[in-house]
Amino acid sequence: MHAMQYEITLPADYDMAIVRRRIAAKGHLLDDHPGLGLKAYLVRERGLDGSPVNQYAPFYLWRTHEGMNGFLWGPGFRGLSADFGRPAVRHWLGAGLRRGTAPGTPATATRQLDRIPEGADPAEAVERALAGLPDHPGLHTAAVAVDPSRWELLRIALWRGAAPEDVPGTRYRVHHLSGPELDRLPAGRHW
Numbered sequence: 001m002h003a004m005q006y007e008i009t010l011p012a013d014y015d016m017a018i019v020r021r022r023i024a025a026k027g028h029l030l031d032d033h034p035g036l037g038l039k040a041y042l043v044r045e046r047g048l049d050g051s052p053v054n055q056y057a058p059f060y061l062w063r064t065h066e067g068m069n070g071f072l073w074g075p076g077f078r079g080l081s082a083d084f085g086r087p088a089v090r091h092w093l094g095a096g097l098r099r100g101t102a103p104g105t106p107a108t109a110t111r112q113l114d115r116i117p118e119g120a121d122p123a124e125a126v127e128r129a130l131a132g133l134p135d136h137p138g139l140h141t142a143a144v145a146v147d148p149s150r151w152e153l154l155r156i157a158l159w160r161g162a163a164p165e166d167v168p169g170t171r172y173r174v175h176h177l178s179g180p181e182l183d184r185l186p187a188g189r190h191w
Helices: 017-030 065-072 075-084 122-131
Strands: 002-006 008-010 036-044 054-056 059-062 089-099 108-115 139-147 152-159 170-178
Touching (some): 002 139, 017 075, 059 065, 065 075, 089 122, 122 139, 122 152
Antiparallel strands (some): 002 059, 002 089, 008 054, 036 054, 036 170, 089 139, 108 170, 139 152
């Protein structure tokens, strides 16, 4: 499993209805993309949920690297780059996945990024993160991944309703979920 995200931060006065319309018009295009576990169309709007910015920040869990490469070199990402400029794409190696019990499309997401301190055992940090994945009735899906070039730990959770207040991290609203191979992503630890 590979995790991927890019962030397009928009001006404070940007009409976010444009982003919502774009998602409504184009979100379905990845609903059957080969190799894609899920794409959560994440949006932050200035003044909502504590966000200081307007931002489109889709998050992906890829089942295959071929699917990820096909997207990055294909027409969808090419079109996004033509409209907004080519964003830096962050990538993490999947370490584990938890399936929640909340059915349907998630409404919100939380993302937490932490550096693994110098001298800390990365495997122990990942094990702690996996053990700490939320087990909540509103959980749709949660994952842990690591960027070994930065020794950065990612925790992401998708929630059926509002994210619990005690869950730390950046908060997003989910405007669409494509999950053509979500059921094929293996649950549990990935090593």
